[in-house]
Amino acid sequence: MKFLWIGSPLAVALVWQGLAPSAQAANVQLRITVENLSPANSVSLAPFRFGFGDGTFDAFNAGSAAFLLGQPDIASAPIVSIAEGGSGATWLPGFQAAEPAANVDSLTGPAGPFLPGQSNSAVFTVDTSNRFFTFGTMVVPSNDHFLGNDDPMEYEVFDANGALRLTTIEQGVDEIWDAGSETENPANAAFLPGIGVNAQRENENSVVQFNFTDLSAFNGLATAGGYNFDSSLLTATSPLLRVSFEVVPEPATALLAAFATVGVLVRRR
Structure with missing residues (x-):
């Protein structure tokens, strides 16, 4: 009995075809990375709230009030808990x-919020x-x-077959919303700290719209x-947020990837 080492793409493809997990598997381990791309001394981002669903949940609509009909008070509007306090x-x-089968979670920065230039990542089951x-x-x-x-x-993020189709989302300063x-x-x-009391509020009675210039206040x-805010650093073309997605391979998948790199061992009679 002899063994032959084969590193050809065909042999690797055959191994993958026979042993690799199906792209239609229901659950995957997904690494999500959030990065605050803003320059030092500019805006920070509160803990990142997110969910994967079927597209039913609609937290807000541009040009409409954040306060939605049927909610007892404005603070109960889903987007208001995000916009006024960073809370989910x-x-x-x-x-x-809205979507009982959705996967919802949060990702915090190294010290809670994401300060300028900071990032963090974690693996979630989706x-x-x-x-x-x-x-x-x-x-x-x-x-x-x-x-x-x-x-x-x-x-x-996923196509109809369960394969990852979107790896990165990027947003700039011109995509900052004002909840109104x-x-x-x-x-x-x-x-x-020492100036603002977040529990205090004064109704603006406006609508959700893009607006970053009011941050000059x-x-x-x-x-x-620990820094003094400098609104002059924010321009419409400045990058602000990057969200990245990466499927974390299962052990068997990682082993196959190693085979693909160094070759495949097959038996020859």
């Missing part, structure tokens, strides 16, 4: 109520039938500014991150 207290349950990704994170310092996707089907729910006032703003103020 109503956003996460709202997502789960059902690939939940193809669409929706997220929300407060932009601070502010009263009610945030990042998030208006269209719940904008980001299709609270007036800009440093005395009521988050992330300003916080220029020069000391933040909870």
Whole structure:
């Protein structure tokens, strides 16, 4: 009995075809990485709230009030818990109520928020039938500014066969939303220790719209991150957020990848 070492693409393909897990497997281990791309002394991002679902949950609509009909008060609106305090207290349950089979979770920065230039990643179990990704994170310092996707089907992370089709989402400063729910006032703003009291608020009675220029109201103020906020660093073309997705291989898959690199051992009579 002899053994022959084969490193040809055909042999590797045959091994993968016979042993590799199907792309239609229901659950995958997905590494999610969140990066705050803003320059030093500019905006920080609150803990990152997200969910994978079928595209039903719609947290807000541009041009409409964040306060939705049928909710007892404005603070109960899903996007308001994100925009005014960085909390998922109503956003996460709202997502789960709209889509009971959704995978919802949070990712925090190294010290809670993501300070300028900081990133973090973690591995989550995701059902690939939940193809669409929706997220929300407060932009601070502010009263009610945030990042998030208006269209719940904008980001299709998995295709119909369960394969990863989207690896990166990037957003810039010009994609900062103003929830229109609270007036800009440093005395009521988050992330300003000794100045802002986040529990205080004054209704703005406006609508959700893109707006980053109002952040100039916080220029020069000391933040909870230990730096003075410089609004002049923010331009419409500045990058702000990157979210990356990577399927973490199972041990058998990793072994096959090693075979693909060094060759395949097959038996020859």
